[in-house]
Structures are given as structure tokens and as C-alpha cells.
Amino acid sequence: MALTENRKEDGTDNGTRTAAVPPRKGTVRRLAAPDPASRSRGGQRFLLLGLIMASVYSLFPVYWLIIASTKDRVGLYQSNGLWFSGWHLWDNLEQVFTYEGGIFLRWTANSFLYAGVGSLGGTLIALATGYGLARFDFPGRGAVFAAVVGSFLIPIALLTLPLYLLFSAIGLVDTPWAMLIPCLINPFSVYLAKVYTEATIPYELLEAARIDGAGELRIFFSIVLRMMTTGGATVFLLAFVNTWNAFFLPLTVLRGQENWTLNLGLYHWSGKKLESGIDVTSLVLTGALLSIIPMAIMMVAMRRYWRSGVTLGALK
Amino acid sequence: MIRSQRWKGAAFTVPFQLGFVFLYLLPIGYAVYQSLYLEKSSGLGLGGATTEFVGLDNYGQGLTDSAFMGSILRVVLFACVQIPFMLLVSLVLALFLDAATSKVASRFRIVLLVPYMIPGVVAAIVWINLYSPEVGPLTPLGNLFGFDWNFFAPSMVWPAIGNLLTWHGIGYNMVIIYSALQGVPRELFEAARLDGASELRIALSIKVPFVRGALVLTALLSIIQMLQIFNEPALFRNVTPQTVSDSFTPIMIIYNQAFNAANYHYAAALSVLLALILGVASFLFYRLTSREVD
Numbered sequence: 329m330a331l332t333e334n335r336k337e338d339g340t341d342n343g344t345r346t347a348a349v350p351p352r353k354g355t356v357r358r359l360a361a362p363d364p365a366s367r368s369r370g371g372q373r374f375l376l377l378g379l380i381m382a383s384v385y386s387l388f389p390v391y392w393l394i395i396a397s398t399k400d401r402v403g404l405y406q407s408n409g410l411w412f413s414g415w416h417l418w419d420n421l422e423q424v425f426t427y428e429g430g431i432f433l434r435w436t437a438n439s440f441l442y443a444g445v446g447s448l449g450g451t452l453i454a455l456a457t458g459y460g461l462a463r464f465d466f467p468g469r470g471a472v473f474a475a476v477v478g479s480f481l482i483p484i485a486l487l488t489l490p491l492y493l494l495f496s497a498i499g500l501v502d503t504p505w506a507m508l509i510p511c512l513i514n515p516f517s518v519y520l521a522k523v524y525t526e527a528t529i530p531y532e533l534l535e536a537a538r539i540d541g542a543g544e545l546r547i548f549f550s551i552v553l554r555m556m557t558t559g560g561a562t563v564f565l566l567a568f569v570n571t572w573n574a575f576f577l578p579l580t581v582l583r584g585q586e587n588w589t590l591n592l593g594l595y596h597w598s599g600k601k602l603e604s605g606i607d608v609t610s611l612v613l614t615g616a617l618l619s620i621i622p623m624a625i626m627m628v629a630m631r632r633y634w635r636s637g638v639t640l641g642a643l644k
Numbered sequence: 645m646i647r648s649q650r651w652k653g654a655a656f657t658v659p660f661q662l663g664f665v666f667l668y669l670l671p672i673g674y675a676v677y678q679s680l681y682l683e684k685s686s687g688l689g690l691g692g693a694t695t696e697f698v699g700l701d702n703y704g705q706g707l708t709d710s711a712f713m714g715s716i717l718r719v720v721l722f723a724c725v726q727i728p729f730m731l732l733v734s735l736v737l738a739l740f741l742d743a744a745t746s747k748v749a750s751r752f753r754i755v756l757l758v759p760y761m762i763p764g765v766v767a768a769i770v771w772i773n774l775y776s777p778e779v780g781p782l783t784p785l786g787n788l789f790g791f792d793w794n795f796f797a798p799s800m801v802w803p804a805i806g807n808l809l810t811w812h813g814i815g816y817n818m819v820i821i822y823s824a825l826q827g828v829p830r831e832l833f834e835a836a837r838l839d840g841a842s843e844l845r846i847a848l849s850i851k852v853p854f855v856r857g858a859l860v861l862t863a864l865l866s867i868i869q870m871l872q873i874f875n876e877p878a879l880f881r882n883v884t885p886q887t888v889s890d891s892f893t894p895i896m897i898i899y900n901q902a903f904n905a906a907n908y909h910y911a912a913a914l915s916v917l918l919a920l921i922l923g924v925a926s927f928l929f930y931r932l933t934s935r936e937v938d
Contacts, residue, residue: 464653
């Protein structure tokens, strides 16, 4: 709904309009619609053009990936990359799931296990910690919070390498525990949980529950957790995405193929050509497409939570 | 607050504190401890190695290690080009969304976030194949316009990685900046328009100053990530080891020292050094950017 107002616009117009009439100063008129800000048709067109170009850039690789996963090896190397050539998607899928004894399915299950179970435990711990930090004044509270914020700055290598030694000393390397245990402690989740608690749990409510004789644990499990479902879902979603995307930690603490994540598996496959001369490019691309699907479903289904999480984390 | 209640409140944070000690403090302490020692093989390396206390020797070696310092410099230079470029694009897109009608904005916001939904490793794999002279469409596309580009040439590796990171990061940073833009009081625009300000002027003089905090934050997060960049170069190395050396970025050097050279003590010292550099860089950046605020 572009309001054709006689207003000057940004000088980015391509001159399809007649010269802008300067606004009449001194006429105080309240406009009904505060938005859109860019009022002229030319300005709107320029905006659309810019946004469309950015969208093409954003979507082009995904488009290419979808096309590429429908081709067989010959098509991949010889046909035009921007259009279909035959339909081999089902063959490719079958190959992905049967290659090396169906190891790809195993990797998928591992990724779900680490991201799902690890993030669930991590979210529960984070909510409890965030609640404790936000609604209680205990000695050492400042120190705990400082540790949370300070740990954002610790490089992964500094933690991961000694963690590897630590885990290998207690025999956890190359077991699912090596991925699950680090997921339980997530400082960023704690920070988010604290912010959410401050926004959603009023002191008065806690006081009222205490006067009614509810114990602290009961208050947390039956009142606070229920009120925090939105915040909890956001914390879980962001932790899930992070674990699903993890690469350095699994690369360090997982050795055998059977415990690998999807990312490690795809990394291994994409290096095969140089290592052993076996070309599995079409497998890699089909597998890459498959590994995007769970993430995309999650993000779209939980869009509402996701956005609030990003903005909260950004603006506090 | 009653005393007993305080302790109950503290109890909620105990699981996290225990985990934090085990997964953060203990490893860091162990890394610092390890970094003060060095394994010295006796004789011809055939006998058993002995671990000796060497104080800060490993750190001295790290600070004069041209490969390590060179990798830090390489990453910092790259960050100075890529981060401002990416944030500028994100800012322009956020301003576009803010100026568009709400229907247009909500549609494009989802589309522009698609890259962010793709795991970093997968994004790198996709782009590496797009760049590939054998299967990728970009090389023939370039030839069509008379470019003879080879993305795996040494001079093209950084631009190639930079494009990948920009593609992956634009949407995410745009959402953060756009959310900040939503907080600008709309009356300000109205007042400015009545005073005869153009839309461009409003964007530059009202909107951009208003989202400075968000820009500083996104820049800081990007710098922290960039100093620790590992995935993308490692994946490039997977396909073109001749262009991406194993000492391409600081984390790659640390990883190789630990796992390929089995030189754990030195790797520990390098990771402590990197942590210090990261802390100092973040602090300096924060100081520099917050001092300019009126």
C-alpha cells in the first residue's frame, strides 16, 4: 500500500517519476499510516529489487543442491548445473542409505540422540540455574553469573583439547557420553533462561505460593516450569541447533565411525575422493540435502520461539 | 529474603556449578598446567620421554612462532574485510525490510533466513561443490562472461571462504539489526518527514544511530567466531590440500599440534594464548566502540 504522497524520497530512485515536490512545511498533518516508511512507488520498487536480489543470492545454493541431488554421476559432471537432467533422486537416496552398510542412518540417529537428549538435559539444568540466578539472592550469585558471561569468550580449542584428555582418562572418549555430557552445561542457555525468568516470573507469585505452603521444589516444577514453556522451548531449540551443527567437539572426541554425527560423516565422505580416489560426490550432496531437512522443519515449526530467542539474546 | 530460602535458591544452580567446574574450570586449569611442561625425549627418541617443567617457554615459543602468529594475522586481516562487509549488507537489508510494507517484510525475512537454517558444515560442503571446477555451475558461468576464475587457487581461497561466511551470516545478523530497528519510536520518522527529511536521511540519521548497539554486538560475536574459524578451512583442505595448509588458521594449528604432532603441551600453551588474545581483542573492541557514544 504505497501512499502516493508528494514527499521527497531517497535519491536512489531511477528517475521514473516526476521530480519530487518538496514537502509543504508548517502543515501539521497526522498521517493515518505510520508505515510504510518509503512512501513513493519508485522507492518501494527499489526496495523490492534489492530484496529480490538478496533472496536469489540466499536461495541459489539451495536450489542448486536440490537439482544436484536428482542427478547421477554423469549428469553431475556433464549437464548444466542449473537445470534437471534425468531423475535419479530415488537411486541416490537408496545409495545414501545403503552405502557402507547403511552407516548414514546410524549417523542420523546419533545426531538426533546428541542434539535431542543432550539439549533436553541442558535445557532443564539451564532453566533451574536461570531461575536460581534471577529470583534468589544468595552469596556467590554474582560469581556464578560472571562465570556464565565470561565463558562466552573461551575459545573452543582451550576447552575441547583438555576435555579430550580428561575424557580419555576416564574412558569416555568414543562413547556417546563424550557428546552428551558437554551438552548438559551450556552457559548461553543459562543466560537466556535468566532473562526469560526475569520477564515472566513475578516475585509476588512466588511469595503467594510460599504463603500457601508450597515447597521451593514444588514451586519450580509445577509453577515456574509451566510458565516458562515458551522460554524453555527457545532455549531447547537454540541448543538443539548448536549441537546439530557441532563439528570441532565431535571431531575431537569421537573416533569410530559408528558414533559419528552427520556432519562428521559428510566431512569424511567429501574427503574420500582425494584420500582413496572414490568419487562419492552425489552421495555427499544427497546426504547434505537430507541433513538440512530436520533443521529446516524444526526452525519453521518453532519460528516464533526462535525469533524471540535471537532478539532477546541480542538486545540484552 | 530469609536465609534458608537463599540457600534453597542457590541449590537450583548447583547442578550447573558442578558441571561448570568439571567441563570448564577443570579443563582450563589442566590446559594451563600442561602448558608449563614439555615432553623431552631422551637420547635418540628411542628411550622413554620425560616430562619436564619449563615455565613459560612454550608461550615464548608460541609468540615467536611465525606460523602461529601468521595465522592469527591472516585471520584478523580477513575479519577486517569480511565482517564490515557482511554487517553492511545485513544493515542495508534490515533497513530495506523496515521501510517495506509489513507483508513484504515478513515474506522476505523468512526467505533471507534460509541460509542460517543450513548447518555450517553442510553450507561449506555445498559452496565447495558450487566452486568446484568439475561439478559446480560457477566456473562455466564465469567462462560465459569471460572470467577464468579458479576458486581453489591460493589467491581465491579467502574470497571464497569470505563469500561462504557472508552468505551464511547475512540473514542472522539482519534479524538482530531488524529487531533493534523495530524499537525506534515511529513518531521520530513522522517528525523528521514533516521537517522535510528524505527517507535516506532518516535512515542514516535516525535509524542507523539507533541500532549501533546491535551492530557492535553482531560485530563482537563475529570477531569471536572468526578468531576461532576452523570448519570452513578444514573442509576446503579436505578437497584442496595444496591451497589450504594445515596451519591456515590458529585453531587448525592447535588441532594439528595436539593430534597429529602429539605435541600436547605446546598445543595447550597456544590455546591459552589464543584465549588471551581473544579476551584482549573483545575488550579493546568493546572499549573503542563504546567510547564513541555521546
